[in-house]
Amino acid sequence: MAKQLSYQEIHKIFERFRDAEAEPKGELHHTNVFTLVVAVALSAQATDAGVNKATGALFEIADTPEKMLALGEEKLIEHIKTIGLYRNKAKNVIKLSKILVDQYDGEVPSSRAALQSLPGVGRKTANVVLNMWWGHPAQAVDTHIFRIGNRTGIAPGKDVDAVERSIEDNIPVEFQLHAHHWMILHGRYVCKARKPNCPNCLIRDLCPFEEKTDL
Incomplete structure (x- = not known):
């Protein structure tokens, strides 16, 4: 588990996520x-x-x-x-x-x-x-978010309930609505479980994860 990031660090992280994709969407298809x-x-x-x-x-x-x-x-x-x-x-x-x-x-x-x-x-x-x-700012913690929360120090917790509470407590209100989508997508495509793609990570300089990968 990484160290808990500061409010300012977390704000910078989610500013970058927002700048990269302002309206992230879930990838499950549905019609209603x-x-x-x-x-x-x-x-x-x-x-x-x-x-x-x-x-x-x-x-x-x-x-x-x-x-x-x-x-x-x-x-x-x-x-x-x-x-x-x-x-x-x-x-x-x-x-x-x-x-x-x-x-x-x-x-x-x-x-x-x-x-x-x-x-x-x-x-x-x-x-x-x-x-x-x-459109409720509810945080659905899956394996990606659990990993990202702990690996990056954004929302550390020993179980999914603790990570959910950490997200609600630590992430600025302005980012709460899309927080779980940004974290899921980051975990799915960049901060992968076995071999995170640290060289192409938007938040590499802010992330305290010690086992970063190189090119």
Whole structure:
């Protein structure tokens, strides 16, 4: 775990992220808030690219809870069987679709507690939906953000909850909305787990990580 950066250092880091990409976007394909919930739930222990490949045809025919229930679990499995844990995920998608129809008139709720009550929707999934769809500054901590938070000293923490709190405490308010997207993209394409691309890092001079790579 790197040393905690100062407010000024963190501000400089996110200024650079913003200058490089002012409006970062999540990479999971979706057409509405329901398909976003499904896509994020399916992405657990899977890549965004793999989920997008599986859901392209699925979302053309089942983009509402009602249509997903009509499709049924077995046909849903046929669409998502290339994704890890697909059987359990299919069960959860059908269950959450039924709950949305029965309890929420087919609408996806906009509170974290209500979202987390849905099968297969944990805090991370709820935070992604709150952030991407409703524009709440919710921080979804995945493996990339956990690594970046600790490696760079932006948001150190021993577990995902601690890192989430660190992001909320340490990152200036003006950057909170897009913070998790900037960190995910930085972790996915630059600050990789096994061999970070330090020579092409926007924040190399501000990062206290001791095992930087060279050209």
